Amino acid sequence: MPSKRDKTGRDILALQRLSREIRGAISELFDAPQPERIVLAPGILNALQILFASMDVRRVMLSTKEYYGAAHFPAQRVAQVKVEEIAAGINEFRPDVLILSVVSWKGVVLPVSRIFSEIRKGRGLQCRPLLVADYSHAGALGFPSAKNLGADVLCGDLAKWVMPPPDCGKLAFLWFKSRRLFVTAKTAFKPFFLATDTPGTPFAARWVDPSEIRRVHDWFKRERLSRSKLLAKDCANKELALRLASLFGISGSVESNILWLGRGRMNHKHVRGLERAGLVWKTPDGKIRIVCRADAGVSIPAAVQTTSQ
Numbered sequence: 001m002p003s004k005r006d007k008t009g010r011d012i013l014a015l016q017r018l019s020r021e022i023r024g025a026i027s028e029l030f031d032a033p034q035p036e037r038i039v040l041a042p043g044i045l046n047a048l049q050i051l052f053a054s055m056d057v058r059r060v061m062l063s064t065k066e067y068y069g070a071a072h073f074p075a076q077r078v079a080q081v082k083v084e085e086i087a088a089g090i091n092e093f094r095p096d097v098l099i100l101s102v103v104s105w106k107g108v109v110l111p112v113s114r115i116f117s118e119i120r121k122g123r124g125l126q127c128r129p130l131l132v133a134d135y136s137h138a139g140a141l142g143f144p145s146a147k148n149l150g151a152d153v154l155c156g157d158l159a160k161w162v163m164p165p166p167d168c169g170k171l172a173f174l175w176f177k178s179r180r181l182f183v184t185a186k187t188a189f190k191p192f193f194l195a196t197d198t199p200g201t202p203f204a205a206r207w208v209d210p211s212e213i214r215r216v217h218d219w220f221k222r223e224r225l226s227r228s229k230l231l232a233k234d235c236a237n238k239e240l241a242l243r244l245a246s247l248f249g250i251s252g253s254v255e256s257n258i259l260w261l262g263r264g265r266m267n268h269k270h271v272r273g274l275e276r277a278g279l280v281w282k283t284p285d286g287k288i289r290i291v292c293r294a295d296a297g298v299s300i301p302a303a304v305q306t307t308s309q
Contacts, residue, residue: 166278
């Protein structure tokens, strides 16, 4: 439940205004129209679980490139298929929901827009599966327009590619392309404080942390971040990704601003520097993911030249 301070009438109105402005910022940054159709959440997974329960979702399909797996959706049957086998998998498994990442957590770019378009051509706009685009690492691909992905629902957060690294904030969101879907979502999230841009019940349950709402809002106010500024940041991120790829001897093209390194790089001095900047994630088996964010202030040797890739 909200704290006593947050439950006074004045504070509730102020928090509703701040969360409304955050929805407006998310809408503008990611080109997701109708900010009132954005649900704020303390994390993507719990929001998806609540939404799926309200929609009686029983079968979920994921690509094998997703961060999520069967354990993340214990109330549903889950199938994981290769990207190139999605069409056949839908015909066989008949999922209620298909979840695809714009960019996988390992930096693999998935053709979400094409796949979703092909599914809708064959099945129609109102038919299942519900198409969910995971936008968590869309910053690794230049923040493609949300409205052009063909997704029914977009899920993402602000921590990985928008807020300053190594931000550990937990403010996530769902965006609903159609009014019809959002009506369902609004009913599901009505009991949660600040989830939607509508007056809640006096007994609303704690959901997003009010202090997180204030923190994120204050940062947006200071930065005055726009979509054009966000895309300019992406240009710098691409440059950093190319320089790091050259530094680490990665062959072939660099398709996203996430680099995936094999074992044996743990003690590389530049990996240590990137780790201090909050850009490195290490797997238990010794592999390394580098999120290439130029705004982290990392220093890369000037001698390392970029190549056209």
